[in-house]
Each structure stands twice: as C-alpha cells, then as structure tokens.
Amino acid sequence: MTLSNTQQEFVLHFGEMGSRWGINRTVGQIYALLFICKKPLNAEEITSALHISRSNTSMGLKELQAWQLVRLKRRPGDRRDYFTTPDDLWEIVRTLVAERKKREIDPTLSKLRELEMHGPTGDDYGDARISELRELIETLTGFYEEMERLETQRLVTLMTYGSRLAGLIDKAGAAMPLFTSQT
Amino acid sequence: MTLSNTQQEFVLHFGEMGSRWGINRTVGQIYALLFICKKPLNAEEITSALHISRSNTSMGLKELQAWQLVRLKRRPGDRRDYFTTPDDLWEIVRTLVAERKKREIDPTLSKLRELEMHGPTGDDYGDARISELRELIETLTGFYEEMERLETQRLVTLMTYGSRLAGLIDKAGAAMPLFTSQT
DNA sequence: TGTTAATTTCAGAAATTACTGAAATGACAG
DNA sequence: CTGTCATTTCAGTAATTTCTGAAATTAACA
Structure with a gap:
C-alpha cells in the first residue's frame, strides 16, 4: 500500500x-x-x-x-x-452520534438522576442546577431520538431546508395549536 | 470551601x-x-x-x-x-456546541476544501469520498447555523415537539412545494 | 490431529499530557 | 515609587496514554 x-x-x-x-x-x-x-x-x-x-x-x-x-x-x-467503512455517509454519522451519546452523555444523565434520587441536599441552588441540567439533557436527547428515527432522506430534507424552519414553526403553530402552547 | x-x-x-x-x-x-x-x-x-x-x-x-x-x-x-458559569443553561449549550464545532469540525472542513482545491488525484473513489464528506459536513453545519440563529424559546419548542416533526415535514411539504422537492 | 497463517494479548518502553512549586509578572493602594 | 497581594509562567516531575515486540491464542485447512 x-x-x-x-x-x-x-x-x-x-x-x-x-x-x-x-x-x-x-x-x-x-x-x-x-x-x-x-x-x-x-x-x-x-x-x-x-x-x-x-x-x-x-x-x-x-x-x-x-x-x-x-x-x-x-x-x-x-x-x-x-x-x-460503510458506503453510506449518513449511516456513519448515525453511528458516530449514537456512540458519542452513549459514551459522553448517557453516563452523565444516569449520574444526575442518581444524585437527584438521593434527595435534596439542603443546597437549594445546587439541587436546582442539577435538575435543570438533567432536564436539559433529556430535552436534547429526546430531540435526538426523534431525529434518529427519521429516514435519512427526510433528515436530509429537513436539514437542507432548515433555513425555513423558523417560519415553519410559526406557520405550523398557527395551524396546529400544539405548536403555540409554549411560544 | x-x-x-x-x-x-x-x-x-x-x-x-x-x-x-x-x-x-x-x-x-x-x-x-x-x-x-x-x-x-x-x-x-x-x-x-x-x-x-x-x-x-x-x-x-x-x-x-x-x-x-x-x-x-x-x-x-x-x-x-x-x-x-452563566445562569442560562441554553447559553452554556450554545457556547459548548459553538466551541466544539470550531475545534473539531471547522479545521477538517478547511482541510477537505484544501484537498479538493489541489485537484483530482486520479483516485476517483477517494476523491468522491472526500467531496461527499465535505458536502455532508456542510449540510450539518448549515443546519446547525440555522438552529443557532433561533431564539432559545423557539429552539426549545422545536425540540419539545420534535416528535411531531416527521409529520410536520410532510404536512408542510404538501402545503409548501419547497418541502416536497427532495422527498 | 498437526501445521501454518493470522490475530490478540500484554509487559515494558516511548511519548504525551497533566500537575506542582518556585519564580516572575502584574495590579492596586498608599 | 514601594509594598502587598494576586495571577501567570515555566521547568521539572508525575501520571497517563500510546505503541511495540514477543509470546500466546485462535482459526483454517490438510
């Protein structure tokens, strides 16, 4: 070679x-x-x-x-x-993201839940900070899991037309009440 | 302490x-x-x-x-x-992602462009692979840049209702021709 | 089964990265 | 300017990670 x-x-x-x-x-x-x-x-x-x-x-x-x-x-x-390596680059990305999540995120999520389980410590700020962080990670990983579920073609469409997403959220929000509940 | x-x-x-x-x-x-x-x-x-x-x-x-x-x-x-550290956790996430992109992605994107500039090498497969990779990274970072632009509240809405995104793409696609062009 | 070719393991060596204490530098108050 | 307190730098040391060669293991086949 x-x-x-x-x-x-x-x-x-x-x-x-x-x-x-x-x-x-x-x-x-x-x-x-x-x-x-x-x-x-x-x-x-x-x-x-x-x-x-x-x-x-x-x-x-x-x-x-x-x-x-x-x-x-x-x-x-x-x-x-x-x-x-796989021919399909999107498959590679999926694997990479999944593995990094497994190694870099999941252990921390477990640890945060464990710390919360052991009850409040008396340090209100610290406790709140930890549970805020846990919630944020749950939101992020929840979103990731939804994206992961999409077929590649749809994922690419979504990303390619991402610039229209902001408007889309609002348009959809107007038409679909679900999307207005938090805005 | x-x-x-x-x-x-x-x-x-x-x-x-x-x-x-x-x-x-x-x-x-x-x-x-x-x-x-x-x-x-x-x-x-x-x-x-x-x-x-x-x-x-x-x-x-x-x-x-x-x-x-x-x-x-x-x-x-x-x-x-x-x-x-900032009180706003989403601000922290933004910073983290931006910095990681700067350190872990951008240098590679530059390198790939540089390699493409120096022209095809005669190895068709390798050349194609490199430009495919460059395109994929551009799609991902393009999407990221759009997300980065959203105000936090919208970003959270988007992520929280992420499970409806798949349907949304299709519904929007039906109403907005742009979204059907690649599906 | 034994022979051979390939892969894996692992202890020690090499390289890299992280940490410390001491000295240098910087910043402010009088 | 001088003295004091705080931060930074840096050379040397410690710790960790990576890499190698030799030995052990595994797999294929006659």
Whole structure:
C-alpha cells in the first residue's frame, strides 16, 4: 500500500484530529485510510501504509469495531480479515452520534438522576442546577431520538431546508395549536 | 470551601468525564464546581475545594476562559478574580456546541476544501469520498447555523415537539412545494 | 490431529499530557 | 515609587496514554 499525496494528507489530518475527537492518532489514521479506500484492507496492508506496528493496527481495529465504525469482510479462500467503512455517509454519522451519546452523555444523565434520587441536599441552588441540567439533557436527547428515527432522506430534507424552519414553526403553530402552547 | 456529598460526587463525575469530553480532569472539576455554586468563586476557594495546586487552578481557569465557559466578575475593594458559569443553561449549550464545532469540525472542513482545491488525484473513489464528506459536513453545519440563529424559546419548542416533526415535514411539504422537492 | 497463517494479548518502553512549586509578572493602594 | 497581594509562567516531575515486540491464542485447512 502506497498513498498519494492527497491520501497521505487526509490520513494525517484525521490522525491529528483524532486527539480532539477522543480517539487516538492511530485509530484516526486507520479510519481515514479505510474511508478513502474502495477495497477492504487487511491488517497487513494497513500496517504498511501507516508505518505502525502490527499490534498497534490490531488494537486500533479493535477500537474501531467497538465504535461499530468498520465492517469486517472475509474473502473465500483467504484467512485474513478485511475491513471497510460503510458506503453510506449518513449511516456513519448515525453511528458516530449514537456512540458519542452513549459514551459522553448517557453516563452523565444516569449520574444526575442518581444524585437527584438521593434527595435534596439542603443546597437549594445546587439541587436546582442539577435538575435543570438533567432536564436539559433529556430535552436534547429526546430531540435526538426523534431525529434518529427519521429516514435519512427526510433528515436530509429537513436539514437542507432548515433555513425555513423558523417560519415553519410559526406557520405550523398557527395551524396546529400544539405548536403555540409554549411560544 | 467544603462540599456536600452530592456536590463532591457531581464534581468528581465531571472530572472523570472530562477526558471523554476532550478536557482534562481538573478543568472538568473546576467547571462543575462553578456550575453548582451560586456565588462566584475565586481561585483560592477553587484550589482548596478541589485539593489541587494554585497554579493548576490558574491553568484550568485559563482553559475555561478560552472556551468562553466562565464569566469573570470583580468585587469592589477586592483584588481577586471571581468566576461563575452563566445562569442560562441554553447559553452554556450554545457556547459548548459553538466551541466544539470550531475545534473539531471547522479545521477538517478547511482541510477537505484544501484537498479538493489541489485537484483530482486520479483516485476517483477517494476523491468522491472526500467531496461527499465535505458536502455532508456542510449540510450539518448549515443546519446547525440555522438552529443557532433561533431564539432559545423557539429552539426549545422545536425540540419539545420534535416528535411531531416527521409529520410536520410532510404536512408542510404538501402545503409548501419547497418541502416536497427532495422527498 | 498437526501445521501454518493470522490475530490478540500484554509487559515494558516511548511519548504525551497533566500537575506542582518556585519564580516572575502584574495590579492596586498608599 | 514601594509594598502587598494576586495571577501567570515555566521547568521539572508525575501520571497517563500510546505503541511495540514477543509470546500466546485462535482459526483454517490438510
């Protein structure tokens, strides 16, 4: 595996960004490499393309599998594992958002509920702050769960015509009483 | 500064989560502490509450200021700096999302555009993949920018009634031709 | 079953990131 | 200007994370 200049840059960029995205450089690079390669790659190809150790590749792929970001493919008559990323970019986004929510949001939501369960502490402000935060996260994740339920095509439509949403809320509000109750 | 059990747990949780959120433990703890305290705190109070060094507090506050997540207040006749978080949680969310976008998305968008500028590389699949990715990010950030523009009250309405959005798209689509063009 | 090729694990090394104490800098009051 | 109190900087240390090579494990096939 040899990479063109552009491919190289793309891969290195994802490596650099990895740390900001909460994954490590190698994992970012492996993902980027798989992303731009049409054909599934095996561990040996990844190792040589990125100049990393074979074991590092193995650990990186394991991590990507934990994130559900890569697909494992096998070829008949070949013992090796081959990896790709999904063709559908929206599917990738869905996975990414779902996993980040699972790791970055859900544990905090649980913790906040747990703290509330153990009853008020006497610090009115702090208690209120915590339950406000819990409510806000519930609103956000509730909205996310609705969006997640939409088929991709509708989601894209919604986003593409997002600039008309403000007006839409009001127009719909006028026609549908539900939408006026909070405005 | 002494913390109740609940406060302690809240602060420690944010410390733990910090690493997943791309900030370090101390910064997470400082933020959590300021978040649940009604009164602005000075560096000395933070230092003693969290049992960290004074210089660590200073660096943490600097980081939080860079994220625009804390407000600096001064008291007449007191030389010390006092810090708080905004009362309005939605404002905090806006800041957080804006800053994360700036750090985690924008650099990649620039890089992708730059790679496209340097022209096709001969690898059709890779080129297509990169421009598809750039388009997707543009759609997402475009949508985000529209949402950002909405007043908080409308945003909350939209999210709270999110479950009716799917239907709304279709109903609006029927009434407004714009919304049917892509479905 | 044994042989071979591939993957995974893991202890230690390397690299990176976070934290501290001491010294420097800055800001205000007299 | 000087003294005092507060904040920042920074070099060194500590802690954590990442990476490697060697050994162990797993899987395919004859």
